Amino acid sequence: MLDANIGTQLKGYLDNIKRPIELIAALDDSAKAKEMRDLLQEIADMSSQINFIEDADSDPRKPSFQIKQPQGDEKIRFAGIPMGHEFTSLVLALLHTGGHPTRLDEEVIEQIKSLEGEYHFETYISLSCQNCPEVVQSLNVMAVHNPNISHTMIDGALYQEEVDKRQIMAVPTVYLNGENFGQGRMTLPEIIAKLDTGAVKREAEKINQKDDFDVLIIGGGPAGASASIYASRKGIRTGIVAERFGGQVMDTMAIENFISVKETEGPKLVAALEEHVKEYEVDVMNLQRAKALSKKDKMVEVELESGAILSSKTVILATGARWRELGVPGEREYRGHGVAYCPHCDGPLFKGKPVAVIGGGNSGVEAAIDLAGIVGHVTLIEFNGELRADAVLQKKLFSLDNVEVITGAQTTEITGADGKVNGLIYVDRATEQKHTVSLNAVFVQIGLLPNTDWLQDTIDLSKFGEIEIDNHGQTSLPGVFAAGDVTTIPYKQIIMAMGDGARAALGAFDYIIRNEFDEKDTKAA
Incomplete structure (x- = not known):
């Protein structure tokens, strides 16, 4: 076997x-x-x-x-x-x-x-x-x-x-x-x-006892990992606060555009990142979620949801992004009960059954292709008048006989009964006519949202909620830098996030050596 x-x-x-x-x-x-x-x-x-x-x-x-x-x-x-x-x-x-x-x-x-x-x-x-x-x-x-x-x-x-x-x-x-x-x-x-x-309280007490950092990174994805390595190599006190090390990459199945590595999977890449970070003196504080950011004299303070407070000369925000939701009735009600965001994970649960994919970009078309080999039928629904995916993906999609593509359609509701999804309703944007599709699952693939809810009114954000940065990774708040998918960088790619993390770390180091910090500013001289 x-x-x-x-x-x-x-x-x-x-x-x-x-x-x-x-x-x-x-x-x-x-x-x-x-x-x-x-x-x-x-x-x-x-x-x-x-x-x-x-x-x-x-x-x-x-x-x-x-x-x-x-x-x-x-x-x-x-x-x-x-x-x-x-x-x-x-x-x-x-x-x-x-x-x-x-x-x-x-x-x-x-x-x-x-x-x-x-x-x-x-x-x-x-x-x-x-x-x-x-x-x-x-x-x-x-x-x-x-x-x-x-x-x-x-x-x-x-x-x-x-x-x-x-x-x-x-x-x-x-x-x-x-x-x-x-x-x-x-x-x-x-x-x-x-x-x-009692673990949360004990961990908060331990964190509160930590000395000040030179660079404190919020987020443990590719940008955060890269920033920690570059900062630590400068010989300065470096820490990472992360909800989960690896971030969104842990949910990525196939990675075929990471230069020098022909193909890999998200969890494998994250494991390699974690091993690399462990080679340096980086204080990794996992399972910690940042709640608030503030400037206190020359230092930057970060309050965690556990109640702990950390202080650092500089902070790098690398909180990444999360799956964008449709925002229609039924989506949150049936999440995990037919509404899904990971076709690789949940597709096999709907073997032989009809499903829908919302989104006509690369991720949506790739999801439809993958699901077509497992489920009975796939209906791909795209808001725009045409698909946005690469031509090679579209060619593969249209070669499949159990896939239907509907463009110019706006999903308005996900319906269900007995606690699980049974269909969706969409409106034809050209005719304004409503249509109902009977199915067992809806896979939402419409992009990402930056994780910046906790930063409102603290630093400047774009109209899309992304952190605005300059060419050194500096935000509008002195001493605070940002990197990766959470920022205004135009292309959300793993390799771009890593380079961005390195830039932010170098920017933070440059900020430290150009500003004076004395004992009254920090807990640890």
Whole structure:
């Protein structure tokens, strides 16, 4: 089942297993069960520490399997074949259950071990979802470190009846003890913070004790990462405040225009960025959201939503952008229940069903092309009189026989019933006639909005809400710089954001050496 190269690599990884583990499978007569049996047997044959056992009564979900120690309780289950993006989740689960150490700080491990109560997590995923593995791997590693935690990964495409019953229309969707726990990408610290209610207060107290920074960067995307590296290389005290490291790039599937790298994926690029930042003395404060910005004498203060306050000689705003919403009735009501913004993640949940894509730019047309290979029918709706995507993408789109393109159409409402989307209404802009399209999902692909809501009346913004900057990255507030998609730079590209981050860091450094700061201005001399 595994190709030769992957098999060789996996066998090498499995040599790190230090104690016996069992793969216990609940199988039926389906083709997927046979595929699972073949995979598990192949894995067991690679290591003398692994024993493959078939037990039809081990789980009501068939096919599924659990990974456990011979004398241990069930901990980690896979209801589905963890290939695609989830193959790494399988490998790590084997290694960690087999005694190979996890790559967590001791402080995090102790926080997991100290969680009290019984926690059974279930995560519904799709194998094409790039956000799902982090959630699956986070919950699996928690199960390894705490005997009161167990986790089951469930392939939504394989267990469609279960997905329909629970009305799951977005992945990853996590249930805790039978109740909805969360939806969308979640990091391990985010999950722990939701369970450990005192974590926010403790972290705020720690942040309040930090000395002043020379450069404080708000945002952990490509622009923020680049700025932190350039600033730290100057030998100045550098910090990053980020809601999640990587930002919008974590939701980007295919990246084929990053110079010198022929192709990659968002999560892989973010992992490389994070490793690069770790090479320098950058204080990364993750899971922190900025609330307000103000000037205090020569210093700039940033208040966080946790209540903590940070002070710095300069600040670089690199908060990026978020998906632009349609702003029509039904959109927010059915978000996560048929209204989606990530076709790669949620497309498999609508296999064989009719869906719509709103937006005729590159992202919209690419989404329609991707979805056409999964769903029953795609209706692409574009506001303008013609599509705006590249010609090569349009050619591919119009070659597909299960795609309909409607231009000159304004979506006015997303309709639903029983808690999920059942259609949309659009108006033909030429005739002003209303039309209704019956469907099961709407994928919105109409661009991005800058994350500047918290900066209103603080610095100058364009009519589109972008931060206005000069050719050094300086904003209207002295000592405050900005970089990346949140600014007025004309082209929102990863490589542009990185260059912009470098420019802002150099601009901030130039500002510091040209202005005098003494002890009365700062907490740390």
